[in-house]
Amino acid sequence: MIEHPEDQLSAYLDDELNAEERQRVEDHIEECESCQALLEDLLVMQSELAQTFRQIQEPAHLEVRVLQSISEEKIPTAAEKGWAFGFLMMVLTFGIFWFLSGSVLVKLIHGLLKLTAAMVYAASHFILSVPVLTGLTVVLSSVILAVSAYSLRRLLQTTAN
């Protein structure tokens, strides 16, 4: 059975064989009609393929569109840079404000806390000094406690169901 060097035919067509391989293929083609026909087919196909794609016209003003897209893409970049700069400036302004007013703010919070503690202390003293108010507070606290306990129980029961 004759061995056809078909894969070599393709490289032979492209002139990509060394002298020895080339000679071997040429010797075979001279003897083998089927390989001659295949070579002919490949040649025709090669030229048809090149011709088909040569006829495809490239878009006329592609370079204009490409340059347009590039300049359009650059605008958001500039805007982004503007945003970043604005954000940085804002952070910087807040930073400076915080640095300058920080001590005042801390003092203010500290004062408010002290005032609240003093008011709680004064209120408890006032309640204890008036017996009626003390009794009333105790009763009111008990009622609130009972209502809370009842509603909590109800809530737990509903969740379980």
Place this chain on the structure above:
Amino acid sequence: MVDEELNHIIHRARRGDKEAFAQLVNRYKGHVYRYAAGMLGDRMDAEDVSQEAFIKVYYSLSGLDNEYAFSSWIIRIVSNLCKDRLKKRAKEQRLRDEPDEAIADRHLPDPLEKLSIEEAMARLTVDHREILLLHEVQGYRYEEIADILEVPLGTVKSRLFAARMALRKELGKEDRG
């Protein structure tokens, strides 16, 4: 002489000269567009991808090591973009269609159907289409193709042969004994 002129244009474009870059696009748009049209089988998609490729070239021109390898570098860029688009298309197709209809490219050729070269090309695998375009349309030598595809020279040889046989089969020319 032509190469010298081209290198000068590339050199200017690398320094941000927009006029030089426009010249570069003008010179290579046919090369890029025909490749994309062959790979994607759709003119609109080919135009989109070509535009995308040149924008990418514009931003990465400074990273080009060797000005002499510009042509294969740009083909590598457009090739990657085409493959990404084909993958996206296949994914969309899978989501839309029945699983067995997703590989329409692999359908057996109808012996009575006469296909045009472009239709036959569209039925080939991506690798076969790619190598045929690089060799027959773009005119690259085996060694250059091996470099673009990053495969051994032997693979280029065997893949090109297989691609030619597959195209021949699609065109219905396989009638010898």
